[in-house]
Amino acid sequence: ETGVTQSPTHLIKTRGQQVTLRCSSQSGHNTVSWYQQALGQGPQFIFQYYREEENGRGNFPPRFSGLQFPNYSSELNVNALELDDSALYLCASSSPTGEEKLFFGSGTQLSVL
Amino acid sequence: KQEVTQIPAALSVPEGENLVLNCSFTDSAIYNLQWFRQDPGKGLTSLLLIQSSQREQTSGRLNASLDKSSGRSTLYIAASQPGDSATYLCALPVGGGGTSYGKLTFGQGTILTVHP
Numbered sequence: 037e038t039g040v041t042q043s044p045t046h047l048i049k050t051r052g053q054q055v056t057l058r059c060s061s062q063s064g065h066n067t068v069s070w071y072q073q074a075l076g077q078g079p080q081f082i083f084q085y086y087r088e089e090e091n092g093r094g095n096f097p098p099r100f101s102g103l104q105f106p107n108y109s110s111e112l113n114v115n116a117l118e119l120d121d122s123a124l125y126l127c128a129s130s131s132p133t134g135e136e137k138l139f140f141g142s143g144t145q146l147s148v149l
Numbered sequence: 150k151q152e153v154t155q156i157p158a159a160l161s162v163p164e165g166e167n168l169v170l171n172c173s174f175t176d177s178a179i180y181n182l183q184w185f186r187q188d189p190g191k192g193l194t195s196l197l198l199i200q201s202s203q204r205e206q207t208s209g210r211l212n213a214s215l216d217k218s219s220g221r222s223t224l225y226i227a228a229s230q231p232g233d234s235a236t237y238l239c240a241l242p243v244g245g246g247g248t249s250y251g252k253l254t255f256g257q258g259t260i261l262t263v264h265p
Binding site for chain 1: 153183190191192193194195198238240243251252253254255256257258
C-alpha cells in the first residue's frame with residue numbers, strides 16, 4: 037500500500053464527453069504527478085502540481101487540465117474526450133526532498149467509446 | 150529529448166533462473182534512474198533508485214547497475230520466483246540533467262513471466 041488513492045477505479049465515457057479523475061496523495065507529500073499509460077506502453081508524463089500550481093507539463097493538449105487543492109489532493113480533467121484517450125491514468129505523489137521516490141496509486145482505467 | 154528503450158519486450162523463464170533486464174537511454178546527462186514493477190492493471194512500485202554518482206544499487210534479490218557513459222542500465226534478478234512475474238519499467242527524469250521530483254520518462258517495459 038502506497039497511501040495514494042485514486043477514484044474511480046474504472047470509467048466508461050463516450051467521445052466528446054468530459055471526465056474528472058481524482059487522486060489523494062500520500063500523507064506529507066505536496067507534489068502530485070499525473071501519467072497516462074496506454075495498453076502495452078510505459079506511462080507518459082501529463083503534468084505535475086506542486087503547492088497548487090502546475091509545475092511542468094508533458095506533450096499533452098490543453099484539453100488535459102488539472103487542479104491541486106490545499107490538502108494536496110488533485111484532479112485531472114479531460115475535455116472533448118477522444119477514442120485515443122482510453123488508457124490507465126496514474127497519479128503519483130512525492131516530496132521534493134529526500135531520495136525522489138514516487139508513490140503511485142492503482143490508477144483509473146478510462147474507456148472512451 | 151530523452152528516449153528510453155527496454156529489451157527484451159517480454160521474457161519467460163523457469164523458476165530459479167537468474168535473469169537480466171536491459172534499459173538504454175539516449176541522453177547520458179541524467180540525474181538518476183529508477184526501476185519500477187507493475188502488476189497487471191495496477192500502479193507502479195519503485196524497486197530501486199540509482200543516483201548518477203552511483204554504479205549500482207541492491208535490494209534483496211534485485212541488483213540494478215548504471216553505466217552513464219554507455220547509456221545503459223541493467224536490472225538483475227537472482228533466483229527468480231513466480232511472484233516476480235510482472236512488468237518491469239525503467240525511468241529517467243524528464244529533461245535529463247536536472248532533478249525531476251516526479252517528472253519521469255519511462256521505457257515501454259519488459260513483461261516477465263516466471264513459471265513454476
